[in-house]
Amino acid sequence: MISALYLTLALTQASAPAPDPPLTEIAVERTTAEHLHLAVGDTVRLGASPDSLHRLAVITAIYEPKPDPAEISRRALGIRLHLPDLADLLGAADRVDRFGVGLVPGVSADSAVRVLNRLAFGFRAHSSAAIASESSQTFKVVSRFHRAIAVITIVASAVFLLCIMLLKVEERRLDAAMMRFVGVRRRTIFGAVVLEAALIAALGSALGAGLAFLAGAATNAYYRRFFDTELTFSLITPRIVLFSVCLSLLLGIAAGAVAAWRLVRTPPVVLWGRG
Amino acid sequence: MNQPPPILVARDLRKDYPMNGEAVHALRGASLTVQPGEYVAIVGPSGSGKSTLLHIVGGIDPPTGGSVDLLGTRLQTLDDRELTRLRLTRLGFVFQRFHLLPVLTARENVELPMAEAGVKGPQRRARARELLEYVGLAHREDHRATQLSGGEMQRVAIARALANRPAVLLADEPTGELDAATGREVLDLFRRLNRDGTTLLVVTHDERLAEQADRVVHMLDGRIVSEKTTPR
Amino acid sequence: MGQGVTGLGWGLKSLGRHPLRSGLSLAGIAVASAMLLDMVMLSGGIEQSFSELLLARGYQIRLTPKGTLPFDTEASIVDVSQVVARIRGEPGVERAGAVLGTSIYAGVRSPHGKGADSLVTLFGYGIQPEAQGIYQVIAGADLSPGDTLGVLVSQPAAALLGATLGDTVTLLGRLDPQIADAGVGRRLVVRGTARWIYDYRGQPSVGAVLPVMQQLSRRAPADHASLLMVKAAEHAEVEDLATRLRARFPRLEVNSVADLVVQAKRRLVYFTQLSYVLGGMSLVVAVLLVGTLLTIAVNERLGEIATLRAIGVSRGTIVRQVLAEGVALTVVGAAAGIVLGLLTAEYLDAILTSFPGLPAAFSFFVPRAGTLSLAAMVLLLTGSLAGLYPAWLASRAPIASTLRAEAT
Numbered sequence: 001m002i003s004a005l006y007l008t009l010a011l012t013q014a015s016a017p018a019p020d021p022p023l024t025e026i027a028v029e030r031t032t033a034e035h036l037h038l039a040v041g042d043t044v045r046l047g048a049s050p051d052s053l054h055r056l057a058v059i060t061a062i063y064e065p066k067p068d069p070a071e072i073s074r075r076a077l078g079i080r081l082h083l084p085d086l087a088d089l090l091g092a093a094d095r096v097d098r099f100g101v102g103l104v105p106g107v108s109a110d111s112a113v114r115v116l117n118r119l120a121f122g123f124r125a126h127s128s129a130a131i132a133s134e135s136s137q138t139f140k141v142v143s144r145f146h147r148a149i150a151v152i153t154i155v156a157s158a159v160f161l162l163c164i165m166l167l168k169v170e171e172r173r174l175d176a177a178m179m180r181f182v183g184v185r186r187r188t189i190f191g192a193v194v195l196e197a198a199l200i201a202a203l204g205s206a207l208g209a210g211l212a213f214l215a216g217a218a219t220n221a222y223y224r225r226f227f228d229t230e231l232t233f234s235l236i237t238p239r240i241v242l243f244s245v246c247l248s249l250l251l252g253i254a255a256g257a258v259a260a261w262r263l264v265r266t267p268p269v270v271l272w273g274r275g
Numbered sequence: 276m277n278q279p280p281p282i283l284v285a286r287d288l289r290k291d292y293p294m295n296g297e298a299v300h301a302l303r304g305a306s307l308t309v310q311p312g313e314y315v316a317i318v319g320p321s322g323s324g325k326s327t328l329l330h331i332v333g334g335i336d337p338p339t340g341g342s343v344d345l346l347g348t349r350l351q352t353l354d355d356r357e358l359t360r361l362r363l364t365r366l367g368f369v370f371q372r373f374h375l376l377p378v379l380t381a382r383e384n385v386e387l388p389m390a391e392a393g394v395k396g397p398q399r400r401a402r403a404r405e406l407l408e409y410v411g412l413a414h415r416e417d418h419r420a421t422q423l424s425g426g427e428m429q430r431v432a433i434a435r436a437l438a439n440r441p442a443v444l445l446a447d448e449p450t451g452e453l454d455a456a457t458g459r460e461v462l463d464l465f466r467r468l469n470r471d472g473t474t475l476l477v478v479t480h481d482e483r484l485a486e487q488a489d490r491v492v493h494m495l496d497g498r499i500v501s502e503k504t505t506p507r
Numbered sequence: 508m509g510q511g512v513t514g515l516g517w518g519l520k521s522l523g524r525h526p527l528r529s530g531l532s533l534a535g536i537a538v539a540s541a542m543l544l545d546m547v548m549l550s551g552g553i554e555q556s557f558s559e560l561l562l563a564r565g566y567q568i569r570l571t572p573k574g575t576l577p578f579d580t581e582a583s584i585v586d587v588s589q590v591v592a593r594i595r596g597e598p599g600v601e602r603a604g605a606v607l608g609t610s611i612y613a614g615v616r617s618p619h620g621k622g623a624d625s626l627v628t629l630f631g632y633g634i635q636p637e638a639q640g641i642y643q644v645i646a647g648a649d650l651s652p653g654d655t656l657g658v659l660v661s662q663p664a665a666a667l668l669g670a671t672l673g674d675t676v677t678l679l680g681r682l683d684p685q686i687a688d689a690g691v692g693r694r695l696v697v698r699g700t701a702r703w704i705y706d707y708r709g710q711p712s713v714g715a716v717l718p719v720m721q722q723l724s725r726r727a728p729a730d731h732a733s734l735l736m737v738k739a740a741e742h743a744e745v746e747d748l749a750t751r752l753r754a755r756f757p758r759l760e761v762n763s764v765a766d767l768v769v770q771a772k773r774r775l776v777y778f779t780q781l782s783y784v785l786g787g788m789s790l791v792v793a794v795l796l797v798g799t800l801l802t803i804a805v806n807e808r809l810g811e812i813a814t815l816r817a818i819g820v821s822r823g824t825i826v827r828q829v830l831a832e833g834v835a836l837t838v839v840g841a842a843a844g845i846v847l848g849l850l851t852a853e854y855l856d857a858i859l860t861s862f863p864g865l866p867a868a869f870s871f872f873v874p875r876a877g878t879l880s881l882a883a884m885v886l887l888l889t890g891s892l893a894g895l896y897p898a899w900l901a902s903r904a905p906i907a908s909t910l911r912a913e914a915t
Binding site for chain 3: 049051077137138141144145148149152153155156159160162163164166167170171223226
Binding site for chain 2: 814907
């Protein structure tokens with residue numbers, strides 16, 4: 001397998017009779033075919049440079065490549081040839097950039113890599129997992145960015161939540177004062193406020209999870225259409241939902257506890273406005 | 276000698292409020308006349324319509340029926356803007372709960388109605404100081420309202436009410452939130468105001484306030500049941 | 508005093524009523540403001556930074572093999588010397604130069620003579636020093652046009668090779684990995700250290716005159732380059748020149764800086780879109796916070812408002828009072844937010860600029876006076892509008908019933 005190098009495609013005139021030399025068979029990627037208005041049976045000219053478009057080829061298939069996150073933004077055009085045809089076209093006979101090795105079931109990739117690297121010099125073997133990790137650096141950066149944004153958003157939400165809880169509790173300071181006057185214990189008032197905060201947080205989490213699913217679905221629909229791909233851009237797993245719910249409950253209860261603590265430690269006379 | 280016209284004439288005032296689907300008749304045909312320089316106290320049990328009467332003659336609340344002529348103007352002919360202007364320039368209000376702006380100093384609270392009336396800064400400040408001195412709080416002019424005692428706040432509220440030299444001062448339970456001692460300070464102040472020519476209309480439960488009034492109007496169930504002139 | 512009960516001064520005083528509440532609200536607005544500022548910087552930063560990068564040496568047009576972007580593929584322009592000569596003869600062209608990018612190798616001695624020597628991979632630039640737009644000499648001397656014995660190194664390359672000015676290094680090309688043998692080697696003298704404008708952080712790069720690097724590169728034919736850079740004459744119209752070059756060289760991709768910026772934005776479109784979404788959300792949060800706080804404050808102060816109305820303060824004054832409080836909250840919060848935003852932008856930029864292969868000089872978050880002003884104005888407007896509903900609420904407060912309720 002030769003990695004895609006630079007090729008130039010040029011369209012022949014369909015009306016001209018096909019010359020005698022045998023045509024190279026190629027398969028064209030679907031987006032490439034749509035971009036260049038190509039179809040199965042069309043004849044094209046191939047060359048390693050714009051000045052050497054000598055090889056005639058016929059399109060025998062249109063294929064859908066496996067979605068590659070690293071490639072979607074590049075919108076590169078792709079075709080596939082038989083290995084000898086490409087080697088011949090590039091003047092690089094019996095030469096490849098890389099090849100893949102399939103292992104029989106039960107053989108560990110890491111041990112195979114070690115064996116292959118000891119075999120000879122001139123190449124290096126890598127497990128697919130290692131390559132995936134290495135080539136995912138871009139997405140790891142994006143993940144870190146998303147996490148940073150998430151942290152900032154959580155901080156803002158926490159501040160907002162605390163502010164709202166304090167306001168809610170202050171609105172009911174007269175009620176709290178009256179309750180204390182008639183003998184209701186601090187602990188009871190504290191518990192009531194915290195419970196209310198927990199309920200609001202729980203309801204909010206449920207609503208938030210629903211919104212997240214909707215937003216995720218909208219994100220996937222939009223970017224799949226935008227990049228013309230089947231990749232998944234937003235994935236909401238049960239673990240993510242659990243983490244979010246737990247965090248919002250924690251923040252909500254903490255905010256409620258702070259507000260409740262302020263309420264119960266204030267003398268009722270002061271709450272009443274007479275102290 | 277011709278007597279000056281009454282400063283306030285309220286005729287057959289009625290006021291109904293909807294409450295839980297039923298009409299509450301707060302006033303059932305109350306009529307009242309107040310002469311310039313008079314000190315009138317309105318007394319009665321809770322729910323007798325005292326505050327409602329005060330609010331209507333002060334242009335705060337429109338009556339369901341009847342009319343009010345205040346300083347020669349029929350209040351029912353004025354729109355909201357004109358009523359607001361009338362309250363700003365011709366009336367002064369003092370309430371049970373003072374309602375000073377806590378972020379302003381005593382002086383700034385007194386200046387507030389003058390600022391609203393467009394009085395320039397230096398004149399405002401001078402008048403505010405003069406009023407605070409009148410009520411005995413010149414030494415507290417730069418204290419914020421939250422730093423004042425209840426009695427002091429009420430005196431500042433009275434000074435505020437006098438800012439634009441009102442023709443009539445309307446007070447609703449001015450000593451309601453005060454203890455006996457501070458209440459007495461307010462009593463003294465009202466007496467002095469009236470001696471200096473201010474017309475006072477005061478709603479009160481406080482017998483001491485009622486005692487020093489020229490006339491005490493008794494209300495019950497939305498009606499004026501008796502008026503007693505205090506002998507001098 | 509007139510201004511003092513409705514102007515910014517009044518608003519600022521009002522913040523002192525409830526210090527904790529105000530403090531939290533300000534913190535919330537500051538964070539929302541910071542996020543908004545960052546997103547405004549991000550939305551314009553890619554374009555600004557990339558433009559500045561491309562114009563660092565004043566070359567406004569790039570020519571690359573058809574269908575490619577600079578250094579995007581291994582494709583190259585053949586018979587490049589003829590192409591360069593033709594471009595230089597084109598009216599409106601002040602300078603034109605070719606650049607070749609290729610992988611080359613160098614041997615590195617093991618430290619203290621222990622262990623085996625090794626080969627390291629370097630990025631090689633083939634340059635025409637008389638017309639180049641990709642490096643700045645930071646130490647030593649530049650290469651002269653015919654200097655086939657000299658090399659410029661980046662600081663990471665110098666460290667990797669253990670080379671300083673005047674040292675001789677051996678660069679290897681056409682490496683056969685199977686027998687670890689180089690097809691060609693050149694001994695070159697380090698003339699200077701250069702900052703290669705498009706290098707990513709830590710990239711070990713070396714540059715030699717074009718013929719030397721062509722010889723070291725794997726590809727044939729020899730007379731090739733990866734791209735051409737063109738600087739327009741002072742009074743020449745850049746887009747017009749680009750159009751003429753496109754017509755003259757139909758087998759080459761001709762891109763002006765504006766074209767390349769569009770391409771870059773297309774590749775990084777996700778960040779632009781994200782900036783709009785998050786920026787919008789930040790505004791919504793700020794509006795909610797200010798609006799909620801003021802609404803609750805108004806509800807708490809209905810008695811006070813009713814009294815003010817009773818003593819003759821107009822509805823307009825009440826409305827202005829409430830709006831002033833909203834503006835004060837927003838102004839103070841936004842001021843703190845701008846400081847916070849600049850700090851978080853630096854942090855976020857550090858994350859994004861660690862993208863592999865991204866030029867080290869590139870930034871996603873670019874603070875500019877215009878950006879800061881725009882963010883501040885948007886915030887101020889939003890904070891003011893957020894106070895409209897509570898202000899309306901306050902102006903409609905019923906005087907008599909409120910006073911009655913207060914008295915009970």
